[in-house]
Amino acid sequence: MDARNNKPSELEIFREFLKRQGMRYTPERETIIKEIFSTHEHFDVDSLYISIRQKGLRVSKASIYRLIPLLIKANLIEEVFFENGQMHYEHIYGHEHHCHLRCQECKRIEEFSDKRVAQIEEDLQRRFNYKILRHKLEVIGLCSECQKKSNSS
Template identity: 40%
Template sequence: MLSEEEKFKEYLLSKKLKFTPERQAILDRIFANHKHFEADELLVDLRNNNLKISKATIYRTLSLLVKSGLLREVIFGERHAHYEHVYGHEHHDHLVCNKCGKIIEFIEHRIEKLQDEVCKSKKFKPESHRLQIQGLCEDCNKIEDSAKR
């Protein structure tokens, strides 16, 4: 399996784009750890590490990383999009707390199997999907229940 950098370089080459020092720095910071992040958090992280990269370059690079299959956008709605690594990681879905913003990852093979069966029955060839369930996490649910008493 190719490294993240090799896969990104391969993608950029296929689009006749350059692997610039800015793209290298963004890639390195993103893959330094495995967590969900927002573009603005990445901007702050880069600046805290004395890397002066424009917001526009960050957004363009994030878009390229998503298109290359290295990242996935996971949270939408009133908040900014969040991103996570997907290359080399098993597919998973998300529970998102509407109150505190906690993101809980889960893998449920029965859901995956059912989705495959639906696609097969409809003669549909899936390329990707994302499942995100909005609600209240256990902690926020307890707080809300206590407030109702």
């Protein structure tokens, strides 16, 4: 448990998850998870693999690819967007949910949250009789710098 707020760590959550599924806790899985949760950055398989290698650690890409669906099932990470032929992920456990405002030109990303989305979810729940699990709101636009560039050209 985390001493400050009594909230179990990602690793603890995941070990619990593995036990429930009759799966095993391995050093490789630990390495990958620790790397993922060491920052609050988005990641893709390739960048994750590289940063693990740069720390002098060693896991195969196959193990990363095999772990990702488990982390998603355990509600620790989620897909955020698909770009340049690769899926990108971010971790969600322990972080406020947020949406993404992305610049179409320079690819920069701003994070935001808005409680109106939760209201929309409630309405959908009633209207369609769904059990809402999550949402993904992606707003695409031009940042102020890229607006200037396109105006001057």
